[in-house]
Amino acid sequence: MTDVRTLVTGRGLVESPRWHGDRLCFSDWSAGEVVSVDLAGRTEVIARVASLPLCTARLPDGRLVIVSSADGLLLRREPDGSLVTHTDLGRPGWNDIVVDGRGNAYVNRAGFDPTAGEAFRPGSIHLAAPDGSVRQVADDIAFPNGMAVTADDSTLIVADSYRHSLVAFAIDADGGLSDRRVWADLADGVPDGICVDAQNAVWYADVPHRRCVRVGEGGTVLQTVPVDRGCFACTLGGPDGTTLFVVAAEWRGMTEPEMVTPGTGRVLTLEVAVPGAGRP
Template identity: 40%
Template sequence: MKLEPLLDGLSFGEGPRWRDDRLYFSDFYVHQVRTVDETGKAETIVEVPGRPSGLGWRPDGTMLIVSMTDRRLMRFANGKLAVEAELGALATGLCNDMVVDAKGRAYVGNFGFDRHAGEKPRAAVLARVDPDGSVHAAADELMFPNGTVITPDGRTMIIGETFAKRLTAFDIAPDGTLSNRRVWAETPTCNPDGICLDAEGGIWVTGAFTHQMVRVLEGGTVTHALDLGERAAYACMLGGKDRRTLFVITNSGSGPAIADKQDGRIETMRVDVPGAGLP
C-alpha cells in the first residue's frame, strides 16, 4: 500500500469532499476552496477571507464552508459568498471541520483553545446549524472535535477527538439532537484528524502529530496501518467514480509556520472497500 502524489504546492489542505467527479478541498492559508479531478487538474472555486476549513452541501446544492478565524459558517451559492451563521457564542477556538447531514444540518467543530498561543487544551462544544440558520449546542466536552462521519442510515455520528486519541459515537435523533455518547474506538497510535467511512464500517483515520494513518473498526481493531515517512496526514476522503480511491491530504507539518512552505499535497491510493455514508 503506497500513496501516489496527485497535486502538490498546497499551503495546508483540509476538508476533502468528493462531489461531481471532483475532489473539493480547502487550502486554508491561501484562503481558497479548490477542486482537483483524478487527472490532477485543479481549479479555485471561491476565496474565503476568514480561512476556509470544513466543507459540505445542503440538499438543494448550497455549499457550506466553515470560516475559521471569524468563527462563522458561510454559504456559497450562485457565485456569492454570504454568512449563514455566527458560531462565536459556542466556539472557544478556531472553527474547523464539519459534516452536513442529509437534511442539511451542519455540525461544526472548533479547536476549543488557541494551541498556537500555547494555551492549555480545554474541551470544546460541537455546534449544530439547522437549515433555518439557527445555532445549537450539539455536544460538549469534546477534546478538539475534528473529522466527522455519518453512517448510511443517518442514525449514527462518529467524530474524532484529536487530543483524546479516540473516535466518539452519538445517536442522531430525527430532529438532529445527539445522544448515547460512547467510545467507538480508541486510537492509541493516532491523534485523529480527518476521517472517512467505508462500506464495511471501517474508518480511515489520519493522524495529526504522527506519521501514521490507520483503518480501524468499531472497538479499536486496526486492519491497515500506513507509514507516511517524514510526512503526516491531516484529512482523507474516499472518492472516485467507484469511491475506491482514497484521497489523503499530507504535509510536512502544521500550524502558521507551515504556510509559506507550500509543502502540502493531495495523494491517492486505491483500496478494496468503497466509501459510504457522509460526507
C-alpha cells in the first residue's frame, strides 16, 4: 500500500496545488482563500478572492497569478502581498490556468455552468499574452480542467474530463496552439488537475474514482494511488521534486449547495520515484 500522509486537514473544496520555493500553495474554494503551507504543515493565508473556481499559477519571475472567475480578471500578487489586475479577460466564467516559461497564460472555461444546471456546451482555451492581449486559441474541449506545460515549453496538455482524455497541443512561437491530438485515452478515467514528470508521464487526479493515476503518452497506466475521498488535483514538488501533493475532499456533486462535505478537504503527500518537470 502506498504511504499516503496528511499534511493539511479541515479544509473545504481544495484545488490548484502549486509548489514554489520551499512551500506549497493551494486554493480553498469554499473559503475563497489561497493558502501557503510548509512541509511541517504550517499554513498561512496569502490571498483572499471571492471566486469559484479559484485557480492559480506562477509567472516566470515567481509572482502568483489568480483567476478571479466572477470578475473575469487575472489578478497578480505583488511582493508586498497586494493584488493588482494582471489581465482583464473580458467576461466571467473561467476555470484553470497554467503559465509557460515565456509568460503566456493559458486559461480555460467550460461552455456552460454545471452548477446552475445549464445545458451542455463544449468549452475553450484562451491565451492571455504578456502584452495584455487575450484571444481564444482552442475550442471543443468538452469540459476543460487541469492543464500542464512540458519542461521544454513545447506542449500544452489539457484534461478533458467529459471525454475521459488528455488532449495535447503544440505551443507556437506566438503562443497559439496547433497540432491538436489525443495525448492519452484514459478509458473510464475522469481527469481533473494534472502535472507532468521528468519522464514525460502525466499524473491526473480523479474525483469520482477517488484516486491519482500516472499515465504515459497513449494512456498506459504506470501507477495508481487510491485515496478515501475525491482527488481534485495533484502536483510534484518538495526538496527533490519527488513529493506528490494531492488535494482531496468528500465530493457531493456540482448542483449541491456545498459541493464537498465541509471540513473534509485535505492536502495529502506521498513520495514517488520520478521528479516533476514543466509547469505547474
